[in-house]
Structures are given as C-alpha cells and as structure tokens.
Amino acid sequence: MPKVAVLGAGSWGTALSIVLADNQFDVALWSRREEQVFEINDRHTNEKYLPDRTLPTSIYASTSLEEVLQDTKYVLLVLPTKSIRQICRQILPYLTPEHVIIHSSKGIEIETHKRISEIIQEEIPAQSCKGTVVLSGPSHAEEVSMRLPTTVVVASDVLKTAEEVQDIFINKHFRVYTNPDVIGVEIGGALKNIIALGAGLNDGLGFGDNAKAALMTRGLTEISRLGLEMGANPLTFAGLAGIGDLIATCTSKHSRNWRCGYALGQGQSLDEVLSSMGMVVEGVNTTKAAYQIALSQNVDMPITKAIYQVLFEGKLPRQAVEDLMGRGRTQELENY
Template structure:
C-alpha cells in the first residue's frame, strides 16, 4: 500500500485524497486548521468544502505536517498559489528522504510570476525530490467527490514520473492522460481562471451565450499566445488543460471564479465578493500576475487587461466590455499565427 501526503484540505485536496484512497493508497490529509483536521479524522467529513460527502476511511486528517510526510512516498500539494513557497519551506525542513512532488494548483505566484513547478524546484533541493509532476484538467472537486466521470492530465519533464502519477490516480471514474508539456499544462490551468472571471462577469451583466462563446474562444487565443511565448506546445491548449478546463470553468456554477465574476457583473465590489466567497479565488491574483507578465514579455492579452482594470482599477464591467468590442478591426488567425511562429518564443521545456 502506497502512503501519500496530501497538503491542503480544501475541496480539491479532499477530492483528490478520495481518489487516492479509492485506489488503495493510505492518505494523510494535512490541514493548517486543527478543527478541520479533527473533523476529517473523526467524522470523515469536510463539511465546509464538500458538504454531504463521506470521506473514505483510507484518508486520515492531521494538522501536523511532519506526521503527514512521515513514511510517505509522494506528496500532493493543493494549497493556494500565494502560499506555495511558504509551505514548501516548511516541508523542506521535515524531509528525510526524496519524494515525488505532485501539485494540483492552478495559479501563478504573485510578484515572481513563477509557475508552481518552478517554485517547487527552487525550494526543494534536487536530492530531496525524485521529480515534479503537475495534475490539471477540467475537474470540479464536487463532481470528483461524487465519483462522476472526470478526465485530467499529468505532466512532467520526467516521463516515468508522469506515468507513476498516472498510475496513482487512474481508476474507473478518474481517467488520467500523460503529457510532457509541463509549461503548457500549468499555464492553461492557471490562466483559464481569468477567462472564467470574465465569463461570470458577462453572465452577471445579463449577456448571453454569444458573449460567453466569444470570451472562451478569444480567451483561449490569449492563453495560447502567452503560453507559447513561455515555451509551451500550442497543441496543449486545445486539450484537457486548455480548452477542456476553459469549458468547465466558464460554464459551471461549481466554478468559484465564475461565481466571483458573476457577482462583479451584478455590481458587487471585489472586496465584498471575496468576503462572500469564503474560499480562495485564484483567478484574481492570477489576473494581476498574468497582466504584469504579458507587459513584461510583450504579449497582447486584451481580455486579461480588461479584467485587470475591472478588478484593480475600478472600471465598470460594462465599460470594459464596450472597449473590448470597440477595438480596432483584426484578422482572426493572423495574430495567433504570428505568435506561434515567433522566433523569440521561449525554448520548450
């Protein structure tokens, strides 16, 4: 029986713990809140994040990071992007042997604009990590916890590590593909949250399916432009962690980013929205990071810029939409084709 430490007991960390337990793994699920860890351990529930769901007995709750890691062969990180580096520093001081590091975090580190795999490699010495794998794709925790059919991808520079992660999670309701493009998988998973905010704003304004289809499609073009400039493979963005994740996040009430955007579109202020949500809305800080990064590396991202203006500059959502619609005429394919053939694009990793 494999022992896995899952760091982060939100809805996604809990759902993935259930998948691992269903596959015969012994899971130590870590929460920084003692009362939450005790609820998981004693009641086998996590009512705040997954109400009405019974957690398998193979999942143990703990608020001790040392206990969670002790004896584990792999660690699954499911914490907010802004907290990742701090958590990794704590983990580094507790490691006694090298682990497989897997993360399911869909975000970019604020200020540094680093992807989560980059943060892991910076904070965990090479001798203490066997490999780094990212798990991403169209997957609401609420549906995974109900064991509804779900398909995701795992990506790593180490193909054997990706296969190991695939074997850990693959089962009758949770299908897992491997992918070598860790840059594309991480960028797609993070930036789709920005477009989901936009889709929620559009719905909150009372616009219909036409507007949402445009946001998803042109949003994918923006994600692809930035991703390929950073070295991602363009085909990744028409797969599970690109278009797949965009569809599920932009069209479902399960999506906290869509829900936050919807409230913004209805006139609520950002501070009020975040307080109302009660959970981390990764798309907010990802918008800030992606906007700054796009300016730094000179990639055009008009939807991201518009959402940034709504979130951080007080622009009214309707004014942002009007400005997007009134932009200069363009050829649909030309800008994307130019970005894909850009000789200055980053080296694929």
C-alpha cells in the same frame, strides 16, 4: 497499504484524497485547522468544502507536517499559490530523494511571476526529491467527490515520473493522461481562471451565450499567445489543460472564479465578493500576474487587460465589454 501525503484540506485536496483512497492508498491529509482535523477524523466529513459527502476511513488528518509526511513516497500539494513557497520550505527537512512532489494548484506567483513547478524547484533542491509533477484539467471537486467521470492530465519533464503519478490516480471514474509539456499545462490551468472571471461577468451582465462563446474562444487565443511566448507546446492548449479546463471553468456554477465574476457583473465590489466567498479565488491574483507578464513581454491580451481594469482600476464591467467590442477591426488569426 502505501501512504500518500496530501497538503491542503480544501475541496480539491479532499476530492483527490477520495480518489487516492478509492485506489487503496492510506491518505494523510494536512490541514492548518484543528477543528477541521477533528471533523475529518471523528465524523469523516469536510462539510465546509464538500457538504454531504462521507469520506473513506482510510483518510486521516493532522496539523503536523512531519506526521503527515512520515513513511510516504508521494506528496500532493493542493494549496493556494501564495502558500506554496512557504510550505515547500517547511516540508524540505522531511523529504527524501525518493519523494515525488505532485501539485494541483492553478496560479502564478504574484511577486515573481513564477509557475508553481518553478517555485517548488527553487525551494526543494533536485537531490531532495525524485521529481515534480503537475496534475491539471477539467475537474470540479464536487463531481470528483461524487465519483462522476472525470479526465485530467499529469505533466512532468520525466515521462517515467509522470507515469508513476498516472498509475496512483487512474481508476474507472478518474482517467489520467500524461503530457511532457509542464509549461503549457501550468499556464493553461492558471490562465483559464482569468477567462472564467470574464465568463462570470458576462453572465452577471446578462450578455448571453454568443458573447460567452466569443469570450472563451478569444480567451483561449490569449492563453495560447502567452503560453507560446513562455515556451509551451501549442497542442497542449487544444487538450485537457487548455480548452478542456476552460470549458469546465467558464460554464459551471461550481467554479469559484465564475461565481466571483458573476457577482461582480451583478454590481458587487471585489472586496465584498471575496469576503462573502471565504475561499481563495486564484483568478484574481493570476489576472494581475498575467497582465504584468504580458506588458513586460509585449504580448497582446485585451481580455486580460479588460478584466484587470475591472478588478484593480475600478472600471465598470459593462464599459469594459463595450470597449472590447469597440476595438479596431482585425483578422482572427492576426498576431496569434
């Protein structure tokens, strides 16, 4: 069987490993933690991240990057944004010009404001791999691991490379489209987490469906504004990596960004929420990065600004909503 390396044994990395295993690939799953490796290999479970799921026996785990990457052609990074740069440096010695690097991480590097593919390309020279592909879209790990119908998109600057990755993932449960707009797919996947925090805040405050529908709609406008400024295709934001991912993340309790926002709306502090969740909430750092980018490029993002103020300046969620509602009148399509 062909073999795929998956770096990151959280819920999403494990769920994508199940898809690949269903497609007759051997999956080498990398984890930092010995106890997690033992559980996956011995019991074929990953209870912390995907409780009550039995993993295919063609998935095995290791803490050794060298072992995981041996005899592979595809390397899938499913890691927190803050880990991407370091891991790229660590895997570089084991890569060949035939390797395709795929990532399914949704964030922006806080220190540099780089997208994930930009980080990868900075750390892994073009001659050291065949190309980079991003996989994104509305896809809760819990549902993918149950083989419920899911549709995603893969994006690359080279269509043939995107089609290669499309072929290794697509099956009757997991439909995959291609898209040439890497910037738009990455920006849509990252920034929807900001709006999901807001949707959770809305629900925690008890503001109802009208407010959440408006938040999502105007949030998509903000995502599109910043995306266009960064060079994205506007049509991408009407697709799976845009409105599709936004709907899934803002309306489901599977979303850790929604859960974080909900707890904040219920009165918990950010430190309390992050400590109790025990998992990375990408939207928190992405809010800071997007707010800083918007300021530097003079892009109007009032929802992002309000969420930034709640997260980092101690503004009360209810006051943030009241200030948003009380802004001066404007046209819906003005400054789109």
